[in-house]
Amino acid sequence: MIQDPPVPHGFPIERHDRYSPPAALTELRQRRPMSRMRYADGHEGWLITSYDLARKVLSNPLFSNAPAGVHPVLGGLQPTKEQKTAPPGMFLRMDPPDHTRLRRMLTGVFTVRRMNQLEPRVTEIVRHQLDQLEHHGTGADLVEHFSLPIPSLVICELLGVPYEDRASFQVDTAAIFRLDTPQDERLAHMDSIQKFLADLVDRKKAEPTDDLLSELTRNPELDRAELVGIAFLLLIAGHETTANMLGLGTLALLEHPEQLQLLRQDPDIVDSAVEELMRYLSIIHIGPLRVARADIELGGNLVKEGENVTISLASSNRDPERFDDPEELDLRRRAIGHLAFGHGVHQCLGQQLARIEMRIAWRELFTRFPKLRLAVDPSEVPLRTDMAIYGVHRLPVEW
Amino acid sequence: MMRIHADRTVCVGSGMCALTAPEVFDQDESEGRVVVIDPNPAGEADRQAVNDAVDLCPAGALSIV
Numbered sequence: 001m002i003q004d005p006p007v008p009h010g011f012p013i014e015r016h017d018r019y020s021p022p023a024a025l026t027e028l029r030q031r032r033p034m035s036r037m038r039y040a041d042g043h044e045g046w047l048i049t050s051y052d053l054a055r056k057v058l059s060n061p062l063f064s065n066a067p068a069g070v071h072p073v074l075g076g077l078q079p080t081k082e083q084k085t086a087p088p089g090m091f092l093r094m095d096p097p098d099h100t101r102l103r104r105m106l107t108g109v110f111t112v113r114r115m116n117q118l119e120p121r122v123t124e125i126v127r128h129q130l131d132q133l134e135h136h137g138t139g140a141d142l143v144e145h146f147s148l149p150i151p152s153l154v155i156c157e158l159l160g161v162p163y164e165d166r167a168s169f170q171v172d173t174a175a176i177f178r179l180d181t182p183q184d185e186r187l188a189h190m191d192s193i194q195k196f197l198a199d200l201v202d203r204k205k206a207e208p209t210d211d212l213l214s215e216l217t218r219n220p221e222l223d224r225a226e227l228v229g230i231a232f233l234l235l236i237a238g239h240e241t242t243a244n245m246l247g248l249g250t251l252a253l254l255e256h257p258e259q260l261q262l263l264r265q266d267p268d269i270v271d272s273a274v275e276e277l278m279r280y281l282s283i284i285h286i287g288p289l290r291v292a293r294a295d296i297e298l299g300g301n302l303v304k305e306g307e308n309v310t311i312s313l314a315s316s317n318r319d320p321e322r323f324d325d326p327e328e329l330d331l332r333r334r335a336i337g338h339l340a341f342g343h344g345v346h347q348c349l350g351q352q353l354a355r356i357e358m359r360i361a362w363r364e365l366f367t368r369f370p371k372l373r374l375a376v377d378p379s380e381v382p383l384r385t386d387m388a389i390y391g392v393h394r395l396p397v398e399w
Numbered sequence: 400m401m402r403i404h405a406d407r408t409v410c411v412g413s414g415m416c417a418l419t420a421p422e423v424f425d426q427d428e429s430e431g432r433v434v435v436i437d438p439n440p441a442g443e444a445d446r447q448a449v450n451d452a453v454d455l456c457p458a459g460a461l462s463i464v
Binding site: 058059100103104107108109110111112113336337342343344345347348349351352355 | 411412413414415417418419421425426427428429430431432451454455457458459
């Protein structure tokens with residue numbers, strides 16, 4: 001007799017394969033796509049592993065993304081008493097209408113057209129980083145010289161954050177995303193970035209320059225705390241995410257030479273390649289999490305008001321009900337519609353920026369180094385299983 | 400005949416429509432909200448792209464009436 005998979009205690013994160021979601025999640029999707037899950041503090045909530053249910057939760061306004069009532073999915077992620085409401089400006093953790101008010105101040109900046117206009121400048125940045133990589137020679141770390149600096153330079157320039165100051169916020173950012181950072185330390189690192197950004201907001205107010213932060217300081221509807229919160233969100237979201245897609249995506253391409261060959265032969269498939277790599281890799285590998293604001297019928301179950309629902313995007317993106325042969329990396333498939341950018345009102349604000357960054361970065365990388373390969377055995381590449389955003393810590397390459 | 404309805408009150412400016420069916424959808428300059436530039440696309444490719452855009456819209460702002 002086939003045993004029903006056990007109710008998970010905490011969100012499963014143990015991987016058996018670099019690119020695939022934990023086997024426990026796949027098994028749940030096959031047998032019980034809406035499962036009970038015991039949260040780290042004992043709360044009995046839910047875990048969603050299918051594409052259809054994930055979309056339903058993310059697009060239902062009765063599921064809140066505010067911090068109130070959130071239970072930790074992993075031991076290290078205990079929310080503290082102070083986090084009952086979102087910090088000012090942190091619209092990602094707000095529900096409509098507060099969320100709508102702030103997001104709409106930014107959506108005009110991140111449109112498809114505005115992002116396409118950035119292409120020449122992003123190309124310049126990418127080529128400069130490829131020079132840096134080449135300069136460091138065989139064994140150079142692709143993360144250090146390519147995948148991290150590209151999105152970091154782009155978001156810094158867009159926001160108006162001096163890139164020379166990156167040392168002060170990249171250390172904090174890394175600590176915030178480390179899963180085992182104690183909560184009080186995490187808050188200290190967040191304070192540190194916020195102090196840096198508060199000083200910057202004051203400087204932009206006094207002497208505006210041609211960038212998004214200066215533009216926002218002229219908006220009479222935003223106070224100083226909100227400006228800092230918005231800057232914080234955009235700075236953090238703008239770097240760690242795309243950076244890790246570029247690092248892990250490059251590793252995946254190098255380990256699937258027949259796929260990489262397709263991209264080299266026909267650079268026009270880079271658009272679909274970006275979507276497929278996002279689907280296949282799903283670097284936001286823990287959550288998102290929502291809190292039921294009422295009793296909600298879902299997938300034949302009743303989610304009671306206050307219960308937490310956690311979604312596995314990685315498992316949803318491998319759902320055979322939506323994608324044929326989901327375990328295969330296939331750069332030619334139509335992977336658009338994947339949930340790697342989320343879904344619903346919180347779907348990634350910067351997604352069109354991320355798309356052009358990845359498109360240009362991979363196109364240029366394999367044009368400059370057609371023989372790019374790993375400088376170490378794939379098993380020696382350190383994976384970011386210890387971080388809230390999955391990827392590679394380092395990627396030594398040669399060409 | 401295809402008629403596209405776009406609900407600008409729920410649009411979140413994700414740009415999925417302008418990305419998927421650029422001949423049919425655009426985004427306004429100030430808030431990035433959906434603008435239908437061709438409410439009645441005739442070409443088969445555009446009609447398919449509109450169907451995709453309706454499915455992909457994260458806010459459920461698009462429908463075919």
